Amino acid sequence: MTAAETVREAMLSEAERIAEALVFASAEPVTEGFLADRLPKGVIVPDIMARLKARYASRGVNLVQVADCWAFRTAADLSFQLRRDEGEVRKLSRAALEVLAIIAYHQPVTRAEIEDIRGVQTSKGTLDVLLEAGWVRFRGRRRTPGRPVTFGTTRDFLDHFGLEEIRDLPGLEELKGAGLLSGRIPPTLSIPSPRDDDLTEDEDPITQLDLEELGLLTPRGEEAEDHT
Known part of the structure; x- marks a missing residue:
């Protein structure tokens, strides 16, 4: 890997860390526009989120896309392990x-x-x-x-x-x-x-x-x- 490639990979890794922190800290799904305003200049937000999504693909928490937003969610195959308080989700008729x-x-x-x-x-x-x-x-x-x-x-x-x-x-x-x-x-x-x-x-x-x-x-x- 050349020096330029090493520098760019370091920049992308840092952008991933920032994106990870921003999504984790937000109570609501985060828009790509919000991320673009806070990530280093020159990075492509969809590419960063795709890299981050791949890293979390096999973990207990997954990074998921919701419309044009991103959020962390419990892995679908583990959802049965979690118990919710009764009445939290209103049962629909x-x-x-x-x-x-x-x-x-x-x-x-x-x-x-x-x-x-x-x-x-x-x-x-x-x-x-x-x-x-x-x-x-x-x-x-x-x-x-x-x-x-x-x-x-x-x-x-x-x-x-x-x-x-x-x-x-x-x-x-x-x-x-x-x-x-x-x-x-x-x-x-x-x-x-x-x-x-x-x-x-x-x-x-x-x-x-x-x-x-x-x-x-x-x-x-x-x-x-x-x-x-």
């Missing part, structure tokens, strides 16, 4: 699981579209549970009469289910292979390819006024009155 699956595969999707797919009405409480869990979010407003709200999944959803991106959701053949679909599948059944987080052409972004209307923010006028 069958209805909530159905709604979550529909949102994951069909996003962006409105409440009316969810009900059309399920064939039954969806209670506000079911959606509230998913919103409170942090797995579902308001994406935007559909450019149709009434401007219904569209729903989509979150980064926390990807993190919880061990997905790097929404496209990693299992397809029809994988679901059949896992026994999650019965042998008698209608020939017309299809599972759409999940979309990314970009707004579609028929969606408008959620605004401050929309959030106030949805009850997620206090109207500015009322807030001003509270301080008088």
